[in-house]
Amino acid sequence: MGYFLIALFLVQYIRSAIQTKTQHPELDKILLYSRYASIALLSVYYIADEPEWYNWLWYVFLSALLVYCYLREEMKPFRTLIQGVIPYLVISVITDILEMVAPAFYKEWGDYLHIAGFFAFALCFVLWFYARKQQKVLLKEREDRLRDELASKAQKESLEYLVAERTQELTLQKEELQKTIEELKSTQNQLIQSEKMASLGELTAGIAHEIQNPLNFVNNFSEVSVELCQELEEEIDKTDLPDSDKDYIKEIIGDLSQNQQKITHHGKRADSIVKGMLQHSRISSGEKEPVEINALADEYMRLAYHGLRAKDKEFNSALLTDFDPSVGKVNVLPQDLGRVFLNLFTNAFYAVAEKKRMLTEKDPSTNYKPEVKISTRKFDNKLYIRVTDNGTGMPDHVIAKIFQPFFTTKPTGQGTGLGLSMSYDIITGGHGGVLDVESVPGEQTEFKITIPITESLE
Amino acid sequence: MKILVVDDEEDVKSLFEQKFRREIRSGQFEFSFSFSGEQALAYLADHHSEVVMILSDINMPGMSGIELLKTIRKDHPQAPPQVMMITAYGDSANHDQAMEFGANDFLTKPVNFVELKEKLIEIL
Incomplete structure (x- = not known):
């Protein structure tokens, strides 16, 4: 009965334990056969009326089953269990052999052997319970491991997602930074440019101050010399010199007087240049006040036009205005901004007059129509002013220099080269704005003023 | 009428002498010249009662025209001479400062001699 239970369990x-049905179908078959075999053996034992020798059949069967299981690679985990059955089997075999060979000895010690057999049998089940427990622990461990794996997999996925997200953020940041660097670079260039202009402006004003005093003496002395010459001429008449000598002396005095007048004339020319230079240093000394920008622009446009017309009767140009009525009053330095308008319009009229002159030289019947246009706009809290002409235009190498003091394309004596330099200072320095220019050589030029609008202090 | 001209530029002397040649000849004006503030004060110490009018430059090395003006107004509060300031810097700050310290008039360089002559005759 015990053998049967062992084989069955x-x-x-x-x-x-090892799921042979699905994992090892071939092994499973053998195990199933062995189970049927054990059931068959048990049944035959009882049918055959419990013969004495029947134990031997059990021994052979069990040994074969144990050896087979012990040798199978898949059943390594059960070796301890199989080893546990061996003592019971061995004790049972020894007991039976002793019963046959030495019945006297058996009679005396048989009880002890049966007790040992009983313990060995119990050992089998103890081992079986133990193995089962261990198996459970292993199973639990495996489940834990699986759960951990799943958790770490989920964690890994979330980490990967985070990394992707961060990478995206970093890429965006990098792009933003690159954009900022480019902006900074262009701002730096602008700063260098305006710094250059500012130091040139200061230098110019400084030089002008130094030149003005000696120039005043030149002008004053030459003026007084003219007066002296007149006095000298009057005095000559009072003398008794012969008329021919008087005439000769008067001729010399006349030349001297003329020279002095020339000195005065050129001195005054230099003086007006110096005055222009000094205006640089006076920028933004005044107070800003609310000014009707459209009216101011219109006034100076007409002023510049009629100024030029007074000098050149032939000159004419269309005056186009495109005023944004919403501009209204803006806080500016009216005199300074007026000077900027005057400069820009004077240049624009000069450019269209030059183009007309050049075209007429080539073809007297040219149908060129000079046009100077002013437009104003207000949006985004900024004032935009454009002065456009369809005159001679400028090549790039000229544009690069137009805001430098003393740079002029006009013939000697016609321009000081200070107008645009000063305008630049007034717009950037005095108003915190931007003065920019675009030009197509031979076609047109556009000056662009942008001034931030500051709320007037009520 | 004695006029004291104070300017660090020595050529001012010959310029004034030539510009006012006729007036000096006829004895209408009499000019004295000092080439620094200090020199002007020393001259005034000796000839104070004679000087009716002082024409002074503002920007001078050493004592400036403004300091000279202050000293004159402090030392001679009674019967003060007329003081006219002349400067190359015609800005309002300079003008206001000169007027505040007691200048009678303010001219900017280059000096308009016709205007100056009229003003001098008016004071006379």
Whole structure:
């Protein structure tokens, strides 16, 4: 009966522990056969009326089953269990052999052997319970591991997602930074440019101050010399010199007087240049006040036009205005801004007059129509002013220099080269704005003023 | 009428002498010249009662025209001479400062001699 139980439990346990049905179908078959075999053996034992020798059949069967299981690679985990059955088997075999060979000895010690057999049998089940427990622990461990794996997999996925997100953020940041660097670079260039202009302006004003005093003496002395010459001429008449000598002396005095007048004339020319230079240093000394920009622009446009018309009767040009009525009053330095308008319009009229002159030289019947246009706009809290002409235009190498003091394309004596330099200072320095220019050589020029609008202090 | 001209530029002397040649000849004006503020004060110490009018430059090395003006107004509060300031810097700050310290008039360089002559005759 004990052998049957062992065989049955062993087979059943192995089958369920390593899932032979699905994992090792071939092994499962053998195990199933062995189970049927054990059932058959038990049935035959009782049918055959419990013969004495029947134990030997059990021994052979069990040994074969144990050896087979012990040798199978898949059943390594059950070796301890199988080893546990061996003592019971060995003790049972020894007991039976002793019963046959030495019945006297058996009679005396048989009880002890049966007790040992009983303990060995119990050991089998103790081992079986132990193995089962261990198996459970292993199973639990495996489940834990699986759960950990799943958790770490989920964690990994979330980490990967985070990394992707961060990478995206960093890429965006990098792009933003690159954009900022480019902006900074262009701002730096602008700063260098305006710094250059500012130092040139200061230098110019400084030089002008130094030149003005000696120039005043030149002008004053030459003026007084003219007066002296007149006095000298009057005095000559009072003398008794012969008329021919008087005439000769008067002729010399006349030349001297003329020279002095020339000195005065050129001195005054230099003086007006110096005055222009000094205006640089007076920028933004005044107070800003609300001014009707459209009216101011219109006034100076007409002023510049009629100024030029007074000098050149032939000159004419269309005056186009495109005023944004919403501009209204803006806080500016009216006199300074007026000077800027005057400069820009004077230049624009000069450019269209030059183009007309050049075209007429080539073809007297040219149908060129000079046009100077002013437009104003207000949006985004900024004032935009454009002065456009369809005159001679400028090549790039000229544009690069037009805001430098003393740079002029006009013939000697016609321009000081200070107008645009001063306008630049007034717009950037005095109003915190931007003065920019665009030109197509031979076609047109556009000056662009942008001034931030500051709320007037009520 | 004695006029004291104070300017660090020595050529001012010959310029004034030539510009006012006729007036000096006829004895209408009499000019004295000092080439620094200090020199002007020393001259005034000796000839104070004679000087009716002082024409002074503002920008001078050493004592400036404004300091000279202050000293004159402090030392001679009674019967003060007329003081006219002349400067190359015609800005309002300079003008206001000169007027505040007691200048009678203010001219900017280059000096308009016709205007100056009229003003001098008016004071006379």
